[in-house]
Amino acid sequence: MKRNQSDYATRDPEKRRLRIYATDPMSGRRAPYRITIEVPNEIDLETGPRGQLVEVYDYDAWNERFYASVNLNERPLLMEAGLPQSESDPRFHQQMVYAVAMKVIDSAVRALGRNISLSRKRRPLRLFPHAFYGRNAFFDPELNAILFGYFKADVNSPGQNIPSQTVFTCLSHDIIAHEMTHAIVHRLRPYFLEPSNVDVLAFHEAFSDIVALFQRFSYRELLAEHIQASEGALQKSKMLVELAQQFGQAIGSGKGLRSAIDEKPHPGKLAKTHEAHERGAILLSAVFAGYIKAFQNRTADLLRIATGGSGELPGGRLHPDLVNRLSTEAAQLSDRFLRMCFRAFDYMPPVDVTFGDFLRALVTSDFELNPADPGEVRFETIEAFRERGIYPSGVQSLAEEALLWPSQINGVPERLHDHILAMARNLLTLSAEGLDQARVATRHKQARVNQAASLQSGSLEESGEEDAIPDPSRPTVDRGAMFPALHQYALNNADAFGLDKGRTIAVIGFHATHRITAEQRLAVEFVAQFMQTEEPADPNSGDLPFRGGATVIFGSDGTVRYIASKPMNNARLPKELNDAALARRKATASFVESMDARDPNMAFADAAYISNRMKLRARFRALHEGA
Template structure:
């Protein structure tokens, strides 16, 4: 019998555009996803589709994507009416999203919450309603369905059933919420006005850029768009469709259509979706600038130097080249946006922090920036009035996180025997997990991994030893790490990452997140159930050298006075933010004691945030 290797990718058909916009404009495409062995559901190593309809109290039969008849046709044909295709659609798009995070971060992202909940559940028909959301407690993404308005159905039939699980952008958006919550668990705590807005905006960014990375879809849209590439009409149309699907349509349109964005909006807008749209606009502006730059030579050649394309259809070769440039630019920008996560503080995220992380992470991998993508991103943020705290200018060297102080003790002093083990184990997992059916088939057959064991709810002996050693290191070097030296400092996550630079060089690092909590605020009802936290992300080289200390410290006399003063100002901002939300919420004065003490925690709900978003 021939020993034929298992293909690395599985082709599956999806709706690339939202079918709820009408049958004639819906686009389908075939995408390649990780070819893992699947049980009926589909159920893979990290995600499982559970098709339970709570409204009708029934389970739909699960699709078997490993059935030969389905494999032979690249999955089921797109259908609004077939629940089996709905299951395929949710799994395929969620898997593609997860793979984009794996590749950009240089490690296999874990979705394991505990030894019992070791997969993220996706429910395509979870409830009846105009909503879809990620639920941390259920460790699931729930998609709703609803009837089109009988009077104003748009391009749909009056009272037609609309399934949010058939919207590519909604699936990616909610899947990104789930992944972000695993990467940075405290980014759901509203400690400042940017935190929840970042969750929303970043999820929109991933959906938008992943949509733009489908070359076949872009070819169709460029051809049908009449070639108005320089003015960006193609990009505007796709972004409008995306915005309508995710609830950010108006802000996204203004970001693309308006030649001069209003930088005052960032200082005035507080609603998470509207504020997140400002972040989307800044990132999309950078993408659009880079894309136009990369097709400028093609337009000059096609127009004889005039820059104005003639009427009629473009030459198919030109369309294909432009589509390739758009897809490559989108994929690279998506990688940049995801990779920045390892360079973010573990708590209290701001848009300015994200800009600094974007610039630093990309510089580390690609110092030359031959595409000019970092410069375009910086300009996109500047045009919208987003300036990082602590940066003296918007020059790239000023925006990069400062290198760790030379006196910072190397990690190898306390972890000399554990660091090589971590790197070796994570490297083996990253390269082997996708190709070995015995490993990929069932989670309990996989080797222990740092990513899987990073959560408090679970952990192997090896990861506990590593965590304890990191805690000891943090306590002995608290001042250099801008920590207070509290005995209860803990490691919220640690990962080994492996990335390949454009030059071909392999970059290996350890990323560790240290978190501290002011317990007096945790028990104080005036803080509303969201305590004041401080924390540090340490970027550590393969030789144990601490390269970056990215900190949001708590005030302490053990720290440098200037650092402690900035920390005290940050705590004061969080208190002012709580008071601002209390004043804006008419229910505050009517809450009972228990509700008052948990009111900020209640504002963390993505379900509540999305009720009016879809």
């Protein structure tokens, strides 16, 4: 007889298994592309599916009808990992968008070391699988929703589709992951939608493609299939390196929408490329080239063992054990790249991002967790950026130590004051508690029980709060006190962060992170974002406001470890910082001028269009049409 009690047999599982297409239905006709993935298990998931983070609403605006919603908590679906893959069942479409969306969110949370919320006005991000008829899918920040279209395949050149076949963008793994990443990026850096230079919108598109690609590369069973077919050369597999293949073939292109491979990288290509997707494809190819080189370094010993030292694989099928080892290495490395890319957001400036800023953030974030750089991941990534002409401004060389963000740019900044540090440590505790899925699930379950009992007795109105259990032992954070204190701190250190002490400084973000390094050491950091805006906007900059700001990373003791600054020019700053601010102004004016020159609407534009043209050009719906 059992003498001790535990919750082992009664606790709710932390993961939920759901079936998806690994790519899309076109390739999903083959068994290896119909896979099952694990996503965070939301115990109180409602029909839709509708959970704490995302809600699926299946209204077909073109046909003016609602489709029946799937209930993933039905016992048969819980036992069988959800509905089987189906092009024709709208309920599977709902399951597909929910599953891939939650997988991308889970990847971001694990990388960032904290939970993220995609809610707006206390409503989760909404997903519409059949929102409209058209060759498009896009994230709408104003609606806080992702809208997926559907369309007929090209009659004359449908690729592997049937002519006039209905193609659903909500069944493309890459499109769902891409749009979800747009939503996450907008949550982490909302001002990355202001096209203040040629890289800003291109970065949004490139990063979304990067996440979609590496998310797919994390599926071992899919990798094994293509490692066998390509004899270990991942870059030779078109199915792996092309994104949104069904969409691309259905519109008559004969190939995927975009590719991660740049056959002939050249440093001069970047300067000649301005369209957001084409420019973003250069950044995508740089990151992927770093991945391929790191994979080759990581698996060279396996190939030497398998070939008796020659390194040349014989013809025919590879040994299953070798395929298994190679696919495991490829999946683990893709997970590292995915985490490295997401982590970079904590080391990026709050405004006016460039590809060079992303490289510095990649190097800095990965150096913090993997200082030894096993497999030369950072080296190969830096080399891939160099080959494509992506250079950060304000650095002396492409040596790793030169790319790390500095801890000082204009004098020594103060450490966080003790009262701010105390509040930050409480925030750290809450952040850690939020990542404890088992405890969160238990707390939510108990909250529902308590709330139901209170409502039944009529003693308590429904509060709508996430956690209805009072717990005096849990720390609290008085944000009403923290942000004014951070504002005063930023004001006192404006010169040290490259800001203008004579202008208003807005605190636009503060959070705590905790991650585990390669040496199994706990790395704790606090990240603050400060921003300044110059008013009124400059007409030469398309009425875009000129913004400056700094992302400041503090250690656990409150000392400043890194500063990612976009300076505001003022007389108190040294010449190099003022020159950097002036260069940003010129870059914005030059980009607006080049956009105007390529915009046919400018020939008959009215005053309203001219004053809002840069905002209109930054809308995802417009960006994705025909992309």
